[in-house]
Amino acid sequence: MLKNFLSLFIQSPCPLCRRRTGDWLCSYCLNQLLSYKHRRPHQLWSGALPRFIWGYYDGRLKQIIAALKFEKRPELGLELGLLLGEAWLQAPLEKLRPLVVPIPLHPDKLKERGFNQAELLAQGFCRLTRYPLSPQGLLRVKNTAALFALDPQARRETLKDSLTLGPSLAKTNQPILLLDDILTTGATAEEAQKVLKRNGKQVLGIAALASSLTLRP
Numbered sequence: 256m257l258k259n260f261l262s263l264f265i266q267s268p269c270p271l272c273r274r275r276t277g278d279w280l281c282s283y284c285l286n287q288l289l290s291y292k293h294r295r296p297h298q299l300w301s302g303a304l305p306r307f308i309w310g311y312y313d314g315r316l317k318q319i320i321a322a323l324k325f326e327k328r329p330e331l332g333l334e335l336g337l338l339l340g341e342a343w344l345q346a347p348l349e350k351l352r353p354l355v356v357p358i359p360l361h362p363d364k365l366k367e368r369g370f371n372q373a374e375l376l377a378q379g380f381c382r383l384t385r386y387p388l389s390p391q392g393l394l395r396v397k398n399t400a401a402l403f404a405l406d407p408q409a410r411r412e413t414l415k416d417s418l419t420l421g422p423s424l425a426k427t428n429q430p431i432l433l434l435d436d437i438l439t440t441g442a443t444a445e446e447a448q449k450v451l452k453r454n455g456k457q458v459l460g461i462a463a464l465a466s467s468l469t470l471r472p
């Protein structure tokens with residue numbers, strides 16, 4: 256009775272549909288979100304840069320990433336990172352206990368947004384997997400705006416020398432798992448891999464919450 260009474264007070268609007276809920280998403284939106292999850296998130300885990308993709312970038316998944324970034328709801332990043340971590344642990348992959356390095360934001364962007372969404376996802380991911388996290392493993396030294404408008408070649412040109420190794424990675428020999436919110440073409444992840452490899456680091460691949468590179472689930 257008391258618990259029910261108290262739950263009236265701790266309920267808050269669902270970030271996607273505004274129904275009141277005691278959870279981070281209402282059950283309706285959570286089910287819709289889960290319908291974008293891939294059954295085989297490791298389907299692109301091979302090749303030069305293996306990619307682990309939680310879900311298809313559309314619908315509720317697209318909306319929740321927008322809420323996280325543009326409505327500035329950092330708590331959603333942690334929850335989504337837990338979902339990504341859960342899928343990772345369940346996938347039939349060889350797990351080498353990597354060091355997790357989020358794709359960084361440029362300091363100007365970071366100042367504007369107040370947080371790096373990839374780092375929040377990585378925090379949730381690492382909380383579940385218990386992998387070590389190096390939030391400053393890579394630094395973004397060039398502000399690259401509006402990549403979506405560019406063709407692949409122009410993207411690569413723009414991204415060139417945009418990332419550099421952070422001091423926290425200087426001494427580690429641990430294999431690295433990159434982590435990002437959205438994998439669009441993978442050009443940023445490839446640039447990150449290039450920088451890490453140039454510095455003698457082993458890159459296992461990238462884990463991303465969403466991408467439209469794969470087919471709809």
Ligand SMILES: [Zn+2]
Nearest residue numbers: 269272281284
């Ligand atoms: Zn909802």
